Amino acid sequence: MTAAALTDDGFAALVAQFAERNGPYYTRVFARIAETRGLAIVFNLWAAILGPVWLGCRALWGAFWMAFVMEMLAVVLVGIGLFGDLGGNAILRADRLAQQAAERMTAAEAALAAGDTLGESMKRSAEAIAAAAAKARDQAGAERAKAPVLVLSGVLLIAALHGACGAFASALLARRFRKWRGNRDLAHGLPVLRVALSVLLPAVCFPLAIYRFATPAPPAWLQEFPAATDLRNQISRSIDAGVAGLADSLSAMFAGITSAINALLNLMEIGLVVTPWPIVMIAILAIAWQVAGRRVAIFSAAALAYLAILGFWEKSMATVALLGTAAALCVLIGIPVGVWCGRSPRAYAMIRPVLDFMQTMPAFVYLIPVIAFFGIGKPPGIIATLVFGMPPVIRLTALGIASVPEPVREAATAFGASRRFLLFKVDIPLAMPSIMTGVNQTLLMCLSMVVIASLIGAKGLGEDVLSALQYAAVGQGILAGLAILMCAVVLDRIVQGRNPS
Template identity: 55%
Template sequence: MSDHSAWDEAVSRFAGINGSYYRRAFRRIGERRGYVPSFNVAAALFGPVWFGGRRLWSAFWPVLVADLLAAVLIAFALSGGASGEQGARADRLATLAATRLAEARTANDADPGSAMAKSLTRSAAALEQAAKDARQAAEDARSGASLIVAIGGGLLLLARLAAGGLADHIAERRFREWRLEGDAGKAGFSLLHAAGAAGLLAVFVPIVFLHFADRTLFDAVPSDPAWNSAAAARLNAGVAAVSGAASPVAGRLTAAIDAMLGLMEGILTGTPWPVVMAVILALAWQLAGFRVFLLTFVAVSYLAILGYWEKSMQTVALLGTAALISVAIGIPLGVLCGYNRRVAAVMRPLLDFMQTMPAFVYLIPVIALFGIGKPSGIIATVIFGIPPVVRLTALGIASVPAAVREAAVAFGASRTFILFRIDLPTAAPSIMAGVSQTILMCLSMVVIAALIGAKGLGEDVLHALQYAAQGQGLLAGLAILLCAIVLDRIVQGRQSP
């Protein structure tokens, strides 16, 4: 059998239905580079049903969403659009205006020219004008319904034209993948999947039209408030039980963090400010060079001149404690994840949870376990800041070339030697990037940590938010920004741009 005949047979097995059409279309697409004009009438007519039957899911969902969006626009316009709401509002205002006018007449009959009668008359006139404006808005919305129908129809037509013009190209790409992989599940036309796609349309489109025909039909999700209350009560009991059981350990952990924070804060705030400032500038020069030294000088001058020096040192102490704990836990954990894929698979959803969960949510169990104060702020900051150093350390360890390790093993190197003399130095750029990201993530928590008793610059930003002191908030925010920039440049060292 010739290669041409084998190719034709493969296309026929892949297409399943109307194989001759797809042989011509695939041959035309394969002979030329770039986009080749082609239009699949079946894909244009049946849209998501065709893509579902072909199991081309990357195109199925966009076409389905476009169809549903067009249905929403058309149903919204046919139901009157916003004119129904405006008309109901106009009727309510007209009823209220009539009531207010009757009250004004009664007051005027009782005491002609009284202030109450005049006030009620003005109120009735204002309500009548508002009702007229609402009716005019309803008329404008009703006149715009035809435009919305045209937009919905145009969207549907455009989506189907795009589906027809791209269907053969998407199917041809899937055919090439099928020939390489030999996956029988990607060949042929699946009537079951096509029926499923058609069922989705048969369910969703009527629901859309029924909803706009009667806005109260699917207005609210059916729920039972008692379920929420019962679940919250169980969680309260669970948190109380865990808090009571963990109170001895939590107390010792709080004391340890408090002692560490007190030592660092005492060093930064108790030492005379010229000494601390000189040490910071010397570190900037030594570790990162002259440009970062100038940046650090500008930053510390800003903090000192505007009176933020002591609070910035409190913030640095809070940040330093949280960052040290994060790095001390994160680097060994990242090394373990880099060596062991199972541990990495277990840690990945936990790290995702720690980064995506809003900080205000996990402040609740932290407060329940550790109370209000600086240690709780540090623990919340550690939870938020530890994922970057774990991820980037694991990435750095996993990226060490296997040939380097094999050469070390061939020369008789131990596991400890490989870890400390090969893997960690090779992965050092990635690890330092993780440390820098952790520091910045921890610094971004200072305002949130101020909500539970942490001091520092976050307290000034919090007060500015409470009392709408825009200037004070901007000055404190700029101080936090300068601290972040300086710390990031010093940690990155001479590799910083």
């Protein structure tokens, strides 16, 4: 595109609408940038003078925040160099040591005059303290000598930053102008609110930063937020009372949940722990061979041999039982919820904040209410694992259901398919890869909770890792960790099945 085409009346009008000020100037600049291949450098004087303020006024927020942080660093360096009490702590220490040395020397002279044998020792001690005081004064002088270097560094950084803003600001604005031509909802022009915000941020933050770092003793309100500790304690006590009341009023329901989980867990433990180990091992290898192929079966045999030979078999099977119970509950609850979310965007919008909370809240925090409601032992460990491991299967099931092509569903409906047929014969089969990925991720996330769940009595391999951590038993911890890894890899390969070739 030629400069003449770019500077016609229509283009100039668009630039004037976008820039609001200095339209003819930006028309020429944008035309020059469009004609330049590669990186176009057109120096913008106002951008060089104002720096991050200019970038903020033009809504170039990515560049603004980078320049803002760098300029704040430079301003703080200049402030410390000009106003900071460099070496102040060393001077205070030197004065304190000098006073101690004088007192010790006076006492030493008195002892020598009295013929005390400790006088010489006291004198040497006083001389040593005096030498330390002199060293502290030298250190203070060296720190004060850094002031010009700090000022010069800050000034050079500010100059380089503003020079970079002047060199590249027009190119950034031209790129935003091209985006604005395709989407007129993008911020443009120079509205008063944006200009005021871009000016106020440096005007407020820079002096506060200088005051904080350059003042020897800044006020407490600037160092720490004035927190309402009494309010926090009051809210904490209210939560304690509420949880205690809820635990008492719903104790029967929590006992029923615990009993149901124990029943399922007992079945899993009977199948994996109580059943003779040869039967369990043969069953696992057969399932691995049938589901995932010969290579996975061979690897599973090696992993099971590691667990058995090193004495981890029983705890590994207890861990897998715990994991299997938690994963089964995650799948039983998560897949229907995920299907509902995939079918109903409104339902997903309501559930998504809960899933975000479940995934972002630290796992140790789950243990607090779980212990309050369910006590300690294996069922509380399963419930904590359930909270941590359920979001992946819900999210990926919802994604798979929502990704089913609408024309396929419409074709099935046109041939008389019922809602039940659509769900089980169309949606779920097409979404099965995503659903199985969710199941796989849930399994691995449940297994990652093994060590944390052992804190509340969940037993298994996590107990060995926790014990090794408590007693710094490196070898025991590594072997138990490798056992958990073997369980995870075997389960992962079996759930993934055969890779399509």
